[in-house]
Amino acid sequence: KGLKGQGHQRAPQIPSQFSPGERFAMKEALKGAIRIPTVSFSPEDINATALAEFGEYIRTVFPTVFKTSFIRHEVIGDYSHLLTVRGSDPGLQPYMLMAHSDVVPASDGGWEVPPFSGLERDGFIHGRGTLDNKNSLMAILQALELLLNRNYIPRRSFFIALGHDEEVSGQNGAQKISALLQARGTKLAFIVDEGNFILDGFIPHLKKPFAMIAVSEKGSINLRLQVNMTPGHSSAPPKETSIGVLAAAISRLEQTPMPNMFGSGPLKMTLQELAHEFPFPANIILSNLWLFGPLVSRLMERNYITNALVRTTTALTMFNAGVKVNVIPPVAQAIINIRIHPAQTVQEVLDLVKNIVTDNRIQFHVLTAFDPLPVSPSDHQALGYQLLRQTIQSIFPEVSTVVPGICIGNTDSRHYTNLTTSIYRFNPLYLHPQSFRSIHGINEKISVPAYETQVKFIFEFIQNADADQEPAPHQHEL
Numbered sequence: 001k002g003l004k005g006q007g008h009q010r011a012p013q014i015p016s017q018f019s020p021g022e023r024f025a026m027k028e029a030l031k032g033a034i035r036i037p038t039v040s041f042s043p044e045d046i047n048a049t050a051l052a053e054f055g056e057y058i059r060t061v062f063p064t065v066f067k068t069s070f071i072r073h074e075v076i077g078d079y080s081h082l083l084t085v086r087g088s089d090p091g092l093q094p095y096m097l098m099a100h101s102d103v104v105p106a107s108d109g110g111w112e113v114p115p116f117s118g119l120e121r122d123g124f125i126h127g128r129g130t131l132d133n134k135n136s137l138m139a140i141l142q143a144l145e146l147l148l149n150r151n152y153i154p155r156r157s158f159f160i161a162l163g164h165d166e167e168v169s170g171q172n173g174a175q176k177i178s179a180l181l182q183a184r185g186t187k188l189a190f191i192v193d194e195g196n197f198i199l200d201g202f203i204p205h206l207k208k209p210f211a212m213i214a215v216s217e218k219g220s221i222n223l224r225l226q227v228n229m230t231p232g233h234s235s236a237p238p239k240e241t242s243i244g245v246l247a248a249a250i251s252r253l254e255q256t257p258m259p260n261m262f263g264s265g266p267l268k269m270t271l272q273e274l275a276h277e278f279p280f281p282a283n284i285i286l287s288n289l290w291l292f293g294p295l296v297s298r299l300m301e302r303n304y305i306t307n308a309l310v311r312t313t314t315a316l317t318m319f320n321a322g323v324k325v326n327v328i329p330p331v332a333q334a335i336i337n338i339r340i341h342p343a344q345t346v347q348e349v350l351d352l353v354k355n356i357v358t359d360n361r362i363q364f365h366v367l368t369a370f371d372p373l374p375v376s377p378s379d380h381q382a383l384g385y386q387l388l389r390q391t392i393q394s395i396f397p398e399v400s401t402v403v404p405g406i407c408i409g410n411t412d413s414r415h416y417t418n419l420t421t422s423i424y425r426f427n428p429l430y431l432h433p434q435s436f437r438s439i440h441g442i443n444e445k446i447s448v449p450a451y452e453t454q455v456k457f458i459f460e461f462i463q464n465a466d467a468d469q470e471p472a473p474h475q476h477e478l
């Protein structure tokens, strides 16, 4: 299928085999990256010291990358990095690999191993960022370092964009890199960023893992709800307070799910391509969604992860009110984090929210909002998708199914829609429900073999992108 079936791709020239010394160095390099606490709390509250240290660190552990004459390194927005790897064939359109260096905060308690220790225990490297997303950042640079040490000269140019504020919007990292490349007239064949994984154990009755490449991601709204009431003495409380009014409103939101949008968006395509992996009768059911759609849609909403695929979700994430134990509070505020299904828009969802709340004492303030991302191609001509598929088949031969899907979280790649229509969000790693919960949660960890495999994947991917796959249409300026 795809490029593989067209018969003009070449196997990677340099085998993805690493010496014991290289394997030791690559895991130590990741541990060192985890030890630098590059935590972002908000766009205004990032750890600038740690981010600067991280910039020095990657220069130290990947010396060849930073001294190679055909690689240009630029620091953007103070702490993000853009590497331009100039390939030998300017006729091939460049692509971009992405990752980010910042991480979400880690709670003090609950971790088996301190979150910024980077300790290895039982074959796993532990810590914040081991799955999201220092693994990708380090693996990209590591794979390039190893290729350069083997004197590899890429044919196709590519960019490596390493954001430093993905967890808090990407406005100073990815957004600025994107603007810079746009100003330079760059167009990209495709982008690969973090996002989906090889999923294992997420669907009952589906015993085999499958790779899901996200071809879109949900939209998002951060919405502040506020109630102002007259303050007063708590010894003679009014019938309603700002806290009570707001609590009732957001409880209505939590209790009223947004409409089930099953049937619209890329999910149908995902399920149809996955159908043959299921035992009877699920395979027949999924192959005939025209008939069984309502049944499948009901089953999907029963589980909180698959529910996120069929509808817009509403999460109550912040609540603030009150100034003193005996004062009726003048203001109550809550923030809800909404993830928009690909078949809906910001405006449609805001209208639905207001209809559910139906209380004109509530003021709404949109903090940030964007629509769902366009769907990238996944057909046989889609170069980025097919290169991912080809590399998955080579590195994970036991994974027989690769399907397009949506990413329920957001990634920095959304800032690059001005440069390409082909954006793929995929981490070459197995993800189980438990490891899914560790992302932004506790006990985030990556096994040493899984990290080595991620490096191998990128090592082969870069070479696969250099194989003869398309006629050279015209020259591309970097």
Ligand SMILES: CCCCCCCC/C=C\CCCCCCCC(=O)N[C@@H](CC(C)C)C(=O)O
Residues within 6 Å of the ligand: 166, 167, 168, 169, 194, 195, 196, 197, 199, 202, 203, 305, 306, 407, 408, 409, 410, 411, 431, 436, 439
């Ligand atoms: C039928 C198949 C079952 C599908 C199961 C789906 C399993 C989910 C797999 C992976 C999802 C992980 C999402 C990782 C990317 C999230 C990155 C992130 O946290 N971004 C922030 C960005 C924000 C602008 C600050 C976010 O909150 O989304």
Ligand SMILES: [Zn+2]
Residues within 6 Å of the ligand: 100, 132, 133, 166, 194
């Ligand atoms: Zn991330």
Ligand SMILES: [Zn+2]
Residues within 6 Å of the ligand: 104, 132, 167, 440
């Ligand atoms: Zn994250």
